[in-house]
Amino acid sequence: MIKQAIIPLAGLGTRLLPLTSVFAKELLPINGRPGIEYIIDECIEAGITEIIFIISKKKIMIKNYFYNDVFFNKIIKKKKDKRIFNEYKKILKYKKMIKFVYQNKPLGTGDAVLKTKNLIKNKFFLMLLPDDLIIKKNCSKAMISIHKKYKSSVMASMKVNKKTVSRWGIYGIKKKISKDNFVIKNVVEKPSIKKAQSNNAVIGRYILPASIFKKLAKQTKNQGGEIHITDSIQSMIKDNHKFIGHNFSGKYLDCGTMAGYIKSSMDISKI
Ligand code: G1P
Secondary structure (H helix, E strand, O other): OOOEEEEEOOOOOHHHOOOOOOOOHHHOEEOOEEHHHHHHHHHHHOOOOEEEEEEOHHHHHHHHHHOOHHHHHHHHHHHOOHHHHHHHHHHHHHHHHEEEEEOOOOOOHHHHHHOOHHHOOOOEEEEEOOOEEEEOOOHHHHHHHHHHHHOOEEEEEEEOOHHHHHHOEEEEEEEEEEOOEEEEEEEEEOOOOOOOOOOEEEEEEEEEEOOHHHHHHHOOOEHHHEOOHHHHHHHHHHOOOOEEEEEOOOEEEEOOOHHHHHHHHHHHHOO
């Protein structure tokens, strides 16, 4: 059963500067709502009951967003505005599900995952990267069904333009198991165009085994001086742990870049 999700939120958001110089990118509005709310809703709809946020002291604003009760209660008492009341009720619902852990040094996604080690209760958990919005179809829900069917780890994926492979984790296929699902042969973080074995890119949804914590504890830094989750996944694949790449059918919005962020509001407003 996959009941827990983790969301790394300690990133600096440099690709969105200057918007992120004083503001957490995950709270930036996308069509009138903080981006993180779309991610939380995806989790809830997929049956997740607990979400672990990995934040940093610099991103305490994210915790404050969910803990601003005194302010809301005062306003609601004074204004008796139904809309504000409903928004507050929604935030309270979210808050009940969220736990916070800290990653104060930006040492990469692998390091962020390791911070949740003591809170993970089951053999598998879900991870969502908040820059990646997937709309129209719940990707996490689809991945959880695949996990149940094949009893394996899963990563969301899509084919990308060959010129952009160095922006993604790229994997090779060992076996096709159905139209959109593949057993992964190996995965490499942000390879050069020359070295990339394919254009199958990993997108920010993962069902990971708790056994990955052992790998992460030993994982050395790689590209950019960071600890990459991709490297520990590769190490698990080498040990014969099965990872499935799932080509999701929703629409992908890359909210981690300025062009993608701007476009995301327009795309969401159309649905
Ligand atoms: C991360 C992962 C990468 C993946 C990407 C998807 O990279 O490390 O493997 O393809 O998310 O968005 P980042 O966006 O943090 O550079």
